[in-house]
Amino acid sequence: MVFGSSTSSDPRCDAVFSALAHAARRHIIDLLVQTPGMTVKAVSSHFAMSRIAVMKHLAVLEGAELLLSKKEGRERKLFFNAVPIQQIYYRWTDQYSSFWAGHLTDIAARVEQAEAAKETRRA
Amino acid sequence: MVFGSSTSSDPRCDAVFSALAHAARRHIIDLLVQTPGMTVKAVSSHFAMSRIAVMKHLAVLEGAELLLSKKEGRERKLFFNAVPIQQIYYRWTDQYSSFWAGHLTDIAARVEQAEAAKETRRA
DNA sequence: ACCATAGGTAACTAATAGGTTACCATATAT
DNA sequence: ATATATGGTAACCTATTAGTTACCTATGGT
Numbered sequence: 001m002v003f004g005s006s007t008s009s010d011p012r013c014d015a016v017f018s019a020l021a022h023a024a025r026r027h028i029i030d031l032l033v034q035t036p037g038m039t040v041k042a043v044s045s046h047f048a049m050s051r052i053a054v055m056k057h058l059a060v061l062e063g064a065e066l067l068l069s070k071k072e073g074r075e076r077k078l079f080f081n082a083v084p085i086q087q088i089y090y091r092w093t094d095q096y097s098s099f100w101a102g103h104l105t106d107i108a109a110r111v112e113q114a115e116a117a118k119e120t121r122r123a
Numbered sequence: 124m125v126f127g128s129s130t131s132s133d134p135r136c137d138a139v140f141s142a143l144a145h146a147a148r149r150h151i152i153d154l155l156v157q158t159p160g161m162t163v164k165a166v167s168s169h170f171a172m173s174r175i176a177v178m179k180h181l182a183v184l185e186g187a188e189l190l191l192s193k194k195e196g197r198e199r200k201l202f203f204n205a206v207p208i209q210q211i212y213y214r215w216t217d218q219y220s221s222f223w224a225g226h227l228t229d230i231a232a233r234v235e236q237a238e239a240a241k242e243t244r245r246a
Numbered sequence: 247a248c249c250a251t252a253g254g255t256a257a258c259t260a261a262t263a264g265g266t267t268a269c270c271a272t273a274t275a276t
Numbered sequence: 277a278t279a280t281a282t283g284g285t286a287a288c289c290t291a292t293t294a295g296t297t298a299c300c301t302a303t304g305g306t
Contacts (some may be wrong), residue, residue, distance in 0.1 A: 052265085199252085
């Protein structure tokens with residue numbers, strides 16, 4: 001169980017990874033890292049798509065708890081929250097470090113070499 | 124740009140994160156980490172869903188280059204490839220470490236405190 | 247030679263994701 | 277007091293995802 005005893009079946013993991021799977025949402029995170037506390041309007045002004053579409057992306061990020069918000073008057077200030085990513089990262093590195101550092105890339109190399117050898121034989 | 128100068132808009136990033144966004148695919152990775160070189164049949168035997176569904180998951184992992192395969196006779200041996208994840212990880216930690224270590228979680232805490240304070244005032 | 251086994255395609259279906267426009271509610275500024 | 281700006285909902289459309297069954301191909305064992 002690389003992802004932890006219950007990580008591969010963890011629904012929170014689903015939420016985080018699928019939140020990060022869209023370029024627009026990663027860009028929102030970039031924006032909020034650069035300038036924490038941006039309003040919804042300010043964020044959506046960086047996109048060609050409609051404000052509503054951006055708000056849906058914000059909702060997805062909130063669902064993954066990658067985004068925290070604080071309502072001030074009629075505005076909503078947005079903050080990136082890295083904790084869920086940190087948690088995944090820690091679980092990963094805990095159970096995975098031995099595999100990570102070393103023989104994994106070797107397997108990749110070996111398979112590629114095998115493929116290359118096959119190509120050579122074919123040619 | 125947390126994710127690198129072109130990371131938030133990197134289509135490879137999309138592929139990797141959306142591949143990891145499904146519990147079944149994370150479980151496949153777990154299996155292949157434990158026993159590299161499993162066949163398609165062996166992997167699919169660990170799932171309730173049909174072999175074809177599993178093969179589609181394998182195709183998604185291959186699309187993200189998280190899976191390498193080597194055909195041997197009528198069998199296909201499967202290997203996990205961590206390189207794409209490593210690349211994302213390195214880019215992340217490069218440009219993000221200062222934000223990561225420290226004040227980020229503080230922001231989360233502050234927002235939560237602010238919310239808690241609001242609740243208290245309301246009560 | 248033949249049958250079972252491993253893998254792969256094609257075509258279909260249901261649900262979800264990503265986007266739109268139109269409309270509503272509530273603060274703020276004048 | 278009223279107009280404007282910010283944020284939020286609702287309803288809808290289209291494309292993609294995740295799964296199915298049915299069928300095909302090729303390798304291996306007997």
